[in-house]
Amino acid sequence: MWQWFHKLGSPKWFFGIATRLMPWLLIGGLLLLAAGLVWGLAFAPKDYLQGNSYRIIFIHVPSAFLAQSIYISMAVAALVTLVWRMKLADVFVKAIAPVGLVFTFLALFTGAVWGKPTWGTWWVWDARLTSMLILLFLYGGVIALDRAINDEKSAARAVAVLVLVGVVNIPIIKYSVDWWNTLHQPATFKLTEKPTMPMEMWLPLLLSVLGLYLLFGWLTCLRMKTEILVREQRTRWVKELVLAGGK
Amino acid sequence: MSSAGRTLVKPIEQGVGPLSAMLAVFSRDVRVAFRQRQDLLNPLLFFVMVVTLFPLGVSPEVSFLQQSGAGILWVAALLAVLLSLDHLFRHDFDDGTLEQLVLQPQPLFLLILAKTLAHWILTGLPLVLLAPVLGVMVHLDGNSIVILCLTLLIGTPVLSLIGSIGAALTLGLRSAGVLLSLLIIPLYIPVLIFGTGTVAAAGEGASVGGYLALMGAFLVLALTLAPFAAAAALRISMSNS
Amino acid sequence: MAFDSLSAFIVMEGHGPYVWACYAVFAVLLGGMMLWSAKRNHSVIEACQRRYEADAKTSAQPNRNASATFARVEISQD
């Protein structure tokens, strides 16, 4: 068990696995995402309430899912960094924080644009959008702190503390923003998917969510590989690898 | 055991209890602060000035001020606390007392709790005491002022506690002040929401006991978790310097 | 197909600009991030290669920690 755990923590081992996995992730991700989006854009029936603007859902929801799950996975990795000092865990956090930021921004942007035809305004202080905005701030803080600390190991551990503090706060923020929202504007019309979404809308959404997760997997492998190269460039295995062609 | 055969130096088994160590940290911080009394006034002045900006910058109308007064006071108090946080560990870090603090044979989180408590007594509590005066100036009614002060009384320690994590994380960095705000403001949002929300609910005649209890829960949560996080962050920052 | 013609698909009953703007930004950011990450990976590999080659050349040179002399530096006065 522990041996397996340590093997998982070895950058060299990960490098090999990632290299083999990446083509599959890329091809699978692109295919699924393309299928989901084309289906959603062109073939899924239009929503009887919102019309065609609802088609934004096929990128909004996957982005929002990723934005949240990236933060959660960062928190898990942060815990591993602090408790077991596993090298790969802090490589992971550093590699995916900017990706999380981009997906959070995408979720916000698509949410705002969706709001224009739906509510007639670009920005609504809706509970979901506001929580997303705060999540964006959290990502921003994590990245800023990481950039501000020169020493790699200290940066990784400081970031881990911050991420964990953030993850404890996320449910509290979510709850308080929901409460604040009901206090200030009684719920009128929500951006949420209706509970009875027909299969023709639900399936393309599922496809694009899966596709985007696979692409995220590819991005994670690639960015982690880059980070490992930077950190381990003085080890012999990296040297041999790079001189042998750098794949 | 010893080749000299006359070992006089013996290992120390027992030390001071953590409570008296905390008391020592607390009293030293208070003493240092009172040696430089004018610094204690700065957050208060800042608080008053920020509140003054709103009637000047937005509108002096009674209806506007009544409606947003609690929010203005809360935001101003939050910023004042934020501004003072940079000093929480900075001076100790510069003169080396923080090294000695970290090396004390005591649970570090308790010592940090003592420091944070001192910080709150020296900055947060005066803000709470000053709030009624400013509340009158923004035309809040008596009941709202009482509720506002209660929320500030429960909320400002939470601000200090959460802030101690940020202060510890950014210790010794170049642009620590700005970075500290970036890290901490998102974490302050729930406190702000419930602080102002409670006052608003009171204004509508709702019972606020539940809200105050919830803020109390925030305080308990911050009291139990923040010192641990701050201690971990402090060790990391010390290791980096 | 949920639309009668290509133009109907593009206009989307007036919601076209919003939908297409979202998809465009999504494509640009996702694609950009993927390309940028790949490019950075590549440049890091190249930087490593250059470094190893440079190391191989300079490894014969003497230790850079030569002892300090604190001799004054002569400045030519033309």
Place this chain on the structure above:
Amino acid sequence: MMSEPLLQAVDLECERDERLLFQNLSFSIVPGTLTRVEGPNGSGKTTLLRILAGLSDAWTGQLLWCGRPRAHDRESFYRNSLYLGHRPGIKPLLTPMENLRALMAGRCPVADEVLAQALAGTGLAGYENVPCRNLSAGQQRRVALARLLIADEPLWLLDEVFTAIDAEGVKAIEALLQQRVEEGGAVLVTTHHDLQLPGMQRILLGGGQADE
């Protein structure tokens, strides 16, 4: 054989900012010895002392405290070791008396008369109640050094003890360290001052080897 080592370093390695400061550094610190860490500027003397003191975590290898990994019993280690760093740990706004009291408070509080004696021993008699910011750099360091006159910790880690101290003071401190070692204390110092005491152990940095 000497008595059991207090602190043992095994294959200590430290890398900072992409630079390897030392590796395979192994040594033991035994009660009743004085150890001097030597090396040119930038060779990692202060870093080594901060690692040994428990301030820095930027190391790999093993550190044993009384034969057991130090991480297992940090509190006992902190209680039994005393570290004086570059920065003296003196609050400029407080008086020497208050500073010393605060420094001792978390370890073993002592009566004010003892503190006053210690301050007098470092040549600060009459300055007990003057704010430290009005004292010179050397005097401020003396406030920190006053701890050495009352400290019971078996292990002392002293970084550049002689900085800003006058010649007479240096001699007195040398005598103090000598006496401490004879009593069975273990002392580790970094200094550029030419310290020569009988039976001194040396750790050479910069070359990368330890020398017993």
